[in-house]
Amino acid sequence: NAGVMQNPRHLVRRRGQEARLRCSPMKGHSHVYWYRQLPEEGLKFMVYLQKENIIDESGMPKERFSAEFPKEGPSILRIQQVVRGDSAAYFCASSPGTAPYEQYFGPGTRLTVT
Amino acid sequence: AQSVTQLGSHVSVSEGALVLLRCNYSSSVPPYLFWYVQYPNQGLQLLLKYTSAATLVKGINGFEAEFKKSETSFHLTKPSAHMSDAAEYFCAVSESGGSNYKLTFGKGTLLTVNP
Numbered sequence: 360n361a362g363v364m365q366n367p368r369h370l371v372r373r374r375g376q377e378a379r380l381r382c383s384p385m386k387g388h389s390h391v392y393w394y395r396q397l398p399e400e401g402l403k404f405m406v407y408l409q410k411e412n413i414i415d416e417s418g419m420p421k422e423r424f425s426a427e428f429p430k431e432g433p434s435i436l437r438i439q440q441v442v443r444g445d446s447a448a449y450f451c452a453s454s455p456g457t458a459p460y461e462q463y464f465g466p467g468t469r470l471t472v473t
Numbered sequence: 474a475q476s477v478t479q480l481g482s483h484v485s486v487s488e489g490a491l492v493l494l495r496c497n498y499s500s501s502v503p504p505y506l507f508w509y510v511q512y513p514n515q516g517l518q519l520l521l522k523y524t525s526a527a528t529l530v531k532g533i534n535g536f537e538a539e540f541k542k543s544e545t546s547f548h549l550t551k552p553s554a555h556m557s558d559a560a561e562y563f564c565a566v567s568e569s570g571g572s573n574y575k576l577t578f579g580k581g582t583l584l585t586v587n588p
Contacts, residue, residue: 363516392575402517402563402578415573450516452576460505460524460567460574464516 361386363453363465364433371471372441380436380468384453391434392462393426396448408434441472475500475566479579487587492551494582496538496564499545506547507565507576508538517563523547525569534558559586 364383372378384391393405404418408428419426423441428434438445448469452462480495498504505524509517521532528540538549547564561583565576 365516394576394578401580402565402576404575404577407573407575415575418575452517454574459572460569461519461522462574462576463519464509466516469514 363388363451363463365449365451365465365468367468368466369469369471371473373473374442375440378438378441378445378470380438380449380451380470382434382436382451382453382465384434384451385455385463388453388455388463390454390456390459391428392452392454393434393436394450394452396450396467398447402450405436438470441470443472446470446472475504475568475577477564477566477577477579479562479564479582481582482580483583483585485585485587486554488556489553492536492549492554492558492584494549494562494564494584496547496549496579497545498547498564498566500566500568503569504566505569505574506538506540507567508532508536508547508549509563509565511561511563511581513560520549520562554584554586556586556588559584 391408396402406426407415423439425437448467450467452464454462476499478497507522508520521530523540531537536551561581564579567574
């Protein structure tokens with residue numbers, strides 16, 4: 360069973376560009392969480408999604424950030440008009456409906472904004 | 474609101490020595506508790522979890538942790554450190570009993586193992 364997949368693994372964007380981060384959950388998992396890891400700040404929750412629904416986006420910055428988990432295809436975290444402060448590692452985790460508390464993490468996408 | 478405190482951002486042990494990584498939590502409801510390990514430039518791997526069953530939890534790679542409600546602690550131990558244990562370790566908490574299990578993480582403890 361393949362693990363959680365994220366792509367790209369590394370992404371370089373210039374200030375003002377858009378970044379799209381993709382997450383394919385483990386087979387059979389219907390819950391997706393996104394976290395951001397900033398130097399000196401640690402891992403912080405951003406958003407929790409189920410298929411076609413945003414359940415909790417309390418950790419998402421109010422502007423420029425959005426997330427979706429469509430019926431078909433991967434979950435997408437989108438950052439518009441990136442700024443240097445968005446440089447971080449972004450991790451997604453998925454969990455099965457039978458054990459929703461058990462989150463399995465992907466390898467992360469390391470975003471660098473120049 | 475939940476929070477996690479990991480005492481010691483950096484712990485150094487000799488190969489073969491006991492590993493003890495400390496974690497204290499705060500939660501207004503019964504918690505679920507987790508330890509994750511992160512190797513450089515990789516994602517997080519679940520080491521073990523506490524979900525209100527046995528208070529002594531055994532995980533992978535010889536690690537175990539004990540939930541102590543009276544001390545609000547969930548310390549991670551391993552009797553004998555291996556070089557391959559060198560990594561960063563994160564303690565995390567989520568709320569039980571609901572449907573949203575978002576994790577609140579501690580700031581991490583970097584474990585180095587000396588030969």
